[in-house]
Amino acid sequence: MLELALKGSKRYWMWISFLxxxxxxxxxxxxxxxxxxxETTGMGRDVSWGFxxxxxxxxxxxxxSGVMIVLPNYFHNYKKNKHMVIFGEFMAIAACIMxxxxxxxxxxxxxxxxxxxxxxxxxxxLFWDMTVLVGYLVLNLLVGWTCLMADRANLPHPKWxxxxxxxxxxxxxxxxxxxxxxxxxxxxxxxxxxxxxAARFLASAFCSGPAILLLVLKITExxxxxxxxxxxxxxxxxxxxxxxxxxxxFFMLEIFTSFYSNMPGHMNPILYLFAGEHGHNELVPYMWxxxxxxxxxxxxxxxxxxxxxxxLLPWTLVILVIATWLDKGLGLxxxxxxxxxxxxxxxxxxxxxxxxxSMMVYAIGALVVTVLFKIATDVKEEMGHxxxxxxxxxxxxxxxxxxxxx
Amino acid sequence: MKNxxxxxxxxxxxxxxxxxVAPKAMASGSAAPVKTNPEAVHAEHWAxxxxxxxxxxxxxxAELAGICHSIxxxxxxxxxxxxxxxxxxxxxxTFPEQENPHLSEEVHHRSFPLLCNHCENPPCVRVxxxxxxxxxxxxxxxxxxxxxxxCRYCMAGCPYGSRSFNWGEPRLHMDLAKLNPEFPxxxxxxxxKCNFCVERLAVGKMPACVEASHGAIVFGDLSDPDxxxxxxxxxxxxxxxxxxxxxxxSVYYII
Numbered sequence: 001m002l003e004l005a006l007k008g009s010k011r012y013w014m015w016i017s018f019l020x021x022x023x024x025x026x027x028x029x030x031x032x033x034x035x036x037x038x039e040t041t042g043m044g045r046d047v048s049w050g051f052x053x054x055x056x057x058x059x060x061x062x063x064x065s066g067v068m069i070v071l072p073n074y075f076h077n078y079k080k081n082k083h084m085v086i087f088g089e090f091m092a093i094a095a096c097i098m099x100x101x102x103x104x105x106x107x108x109x110x111x112x113x114x115x116x117x118x119x120x121x122x123x124x125x126l127f128w129d130m131t132v133l134v135g136y137l138v139l140n141l142l143v144g145w146t147c148l149m150a151d152r153a154n155l156p157h158p159k160w161x162x163x164x165x166x167x168x169x170x171x172x173x174x175x176x177x178x179x180x181x182x183x184x185x186x187x188x189x190x191x192x193x194x195x196x197x198a199a200r201f202l203a204s205a206f207c208s209g210p211a212i213l214l215l216v217l218k219i220t221e222x223x224x225x226x227x228x229x230x231x232x233x234x235x236x237x238x239x240x241x242x243x244x245x246x247x248x249x250f251f252m253l254e255i256f257t258s259f260y261s262n263m264p265g266h267m268n269p270i271l272y273l274f275a276g277e278h279g280h281n282e283l284v285p286y287m288w289x290x291x292x293x294x295x296x297x298x299x300x301x302x303x304x305x306x307x308x309x310x311x312l313l314p315w316t317l318v319i320l321v322i323a324t325w326l327d328k329g330l331g332l333x334x335x336x337x338x339x340x341x342x343x344x345x346x347x348x349x350x351x352x353x354x355x356x357x358s359m360m361v362y363a364i365g366a367l368v369v370t371v372l373f374k375i376a377t378d379v380k381e382e383m384g385h386x387x388x389x390x391x392x393x394x395x396x397x398x399x400x401x402x403x404x405x406x
Numbered sequence: 407m408k409n410x411x412x413x414x415x416x417x418x419x420x421x422x423x424x425x426x427v428a429p430k431a432m433a434s435g436s437a438a439p440v441k442t443n444p445e446a447v448h449a450e451h452w453a454x455x456x457x458x459x460x461x462x463x464x465x466x467x468a469e470l471a472g473i474c475h476s477i478x479x480x481x482x483x484x485x486x487x488x489x490x491x492x493x494x495x496x497x498x499x500t501f502p503e504q505e506n507p508h509l510s511e512e513v514h515h516r517s518f519p520l521l522c523n524h525c526e527n528p529p530c531v532r533v534x535x536x537x538x539x540x541x542x543x544x545x546x547x548x549x550x551x552x553x554x555x556x557c558r559y560c561m562a563g564c565p566y567g568s569r570s571f572n573w574g575e576p577r578l579h580m581d582l583a584k585l586n587p588e589f590p591x592x593x594x595x596x597x598x599k600c601n602f603c604v605e606r607l608a609v610g611k612m613p614a615c616v617e618a619s620h621g622a623i624v625f626g627d628l629s630d631p632d633x634x635x636x637x638x639x640x641x642x643x644x645x646x647x648x649x650x651x652x653x654x655x656s657v658y659y660i661i
Contacts, residue, residue: 037594039574044486048561108556108595115536115555126535187651188565341567342499
């Protein structure tokens with residue numbers, strides 16, 4: 001099936017070349033980082049994890065989120081989205097690869113990375129994080145590829161695959177739980193030391209991940225003959241809405257616990273992020289942007305007319321993605337390190353080189369998504385699954401212009 | 407050709423036999439050829455008591471830090487990417503949970519020496535994915551700089567900010583003429599920290615800061631009721647940093 005990725009329009013190759021150029025530029029920055037060390041980054045003794053790890057954390061959510069399409073299909077027999085399952089799985093593959101790359105570019109001695117496997121250390125959550133990420137990648141490659149092959153051959157999905165599919169659904173929850181455990185088990189970091197962190201991670205993943213997936217599929221629709229079934233989109237948007245509401249509810253639980261208890265350790269990081277401390281208020285505008293955008297996206301999502309407005313929906317999703325990224329991608333990691341163990345403030349901001357390396361990883365992810373989605377949409381076109389109809393419906397919809405429309 | 411196949415099978419047989427025997431042959435080194443220095447000092451649990459009534463000015467602590475950093479080839483870097491094993495900070499930063507607004511002026515203005523606490527339950531050891539940070543049987547939390555992959559999880563795990571990372575090449579920030587050839591320099595991309603001078607204990611010497619402190623720092627075996635450390639702990643009021651973290655530091659402060 002890989003050969004499908006080698007035949008494409010001029011526009012397809014232009015996009016691939018563009019990504020390769022981005023990867024090339026970013027890898028120059030990475031080679032520089034390899035030569036001189038992580039001193040090219042804005043991190044320091046006090047804020048020792050930065051942009052790389054926060055991108056990793058955010059993308060684990062994207063990897064886990066595919067399950068919000070897979071689960072209704074297999075556990076609830078919701079078949080309207082059966083032709084979208086493959087995209088959730090392929091997105092998870094790209095996200096897993098990006099996660100691993102973000103960890104790889106963050107370590108000081110990448111040549112020694114195999115030490116994690118050569119000296120397995122079960123007491124370290126990082127060991128488990130590697131295990132679940134690799135496992136999830138393998139599961140999705142296996143399930144996604146096998147299903148698509150079967151589709152292409154016009155065969156039913158093989159029976160032996162079922163256990164792997166059910167495992168992958170449970171596994172999706174585990175990858176984000178373990179990522180949260182990476183943070184929430186540290187005694188000195190008050191912002192992370194909270195039992196609800198894993199739940200918050202999952203809630204945030206299950207709104208932001210499907211939102212990103214929907215946006216990418218909207219773009220896919222523009223360049224291919226693929227069209228998402230309307231009902232499937234409707235259901236997914238509702239899932240996004242509930243997950244975002246739960247996400248913000250969990251966030252408010254954090255606020256209550258910290259401020260009603262009045263414990264300085266728990267209040268300080270939140271005060272630093274939302275009000276600024278000791279004259280440092282670098283993150284305050286971003287964090288309030290997060291709050292405003294989060295509630296704006298909820299307002300758009302819970303109002304049925306606005307939720308079903310297809311012109312507005314992409315913007316709602318963009319707003320939601322920005323809000324969740326500010327919360328989890330920016331505030332979470334920095335808030336965990338500030339205030340420092342000495343109750344002082346050290347500011348952190350990524351450097352240009354750090355951003356270039358991150359661009360490289362994102363471009364690699366986009367390349368993987370492009371290639372995999374190209375293959376999937378080509379197969380769907382061959383098979384006539386979920387194809388766009390002149391009236392804007394999908395061939396899976398019950399619609400007037402559909403061939404067998406009722 | 408036939409000959410070749412025969413030789414190959416023969417060689418393969420020998421190789422297989424070798425593989426079967428090799429692990430045993432290598433494991434027979436239980437009597438390691440390494441001899442312990444007869445002068446080495448031993449303890450069941452090394453601990454340190456710092457008398458901050460005697461040692462509390464920034465200059466005094468800087469002097470100890472200077473000695474520590476020079477014998478351990480710690481690079482001298484300014485700013486947020488600094489590397490430090492021993493340093494000074496004020497009361498509120500050292501004991502953030504144990505401060506009050508009416509603290510004695512004198513204590514409030516003291517400087518306190520900070521270093522790795524060599525905890526009994528070290529979070530850095532718990533989180534390290536490669537066992538590069540490990541706890542020795544004598545309670546010292548040690549680092550294997552060659553095992554460290556530089557993930558900096560231990561830095562996130564340490565509630566005391568006692569660890570430093572080599573963001574760049576540390577040797578560029580050292581006076582190469584004054585290197586201590588008896589202690590290795592580090593490479594970029596690894597974490598480092600105070601090691602309670604394990605290399606000095608191994609040859610029967612006390613840690614460098616203890617030796618230079620004119621009696622303000624007592625070092626000894628916490629599990630021996632007759633040790634100097636236990637004697638001081640019995641007689642004086644002492645506190646440890648961040649008791650709520652549950653790490654049980656082995657560094658005690660007389661206030």
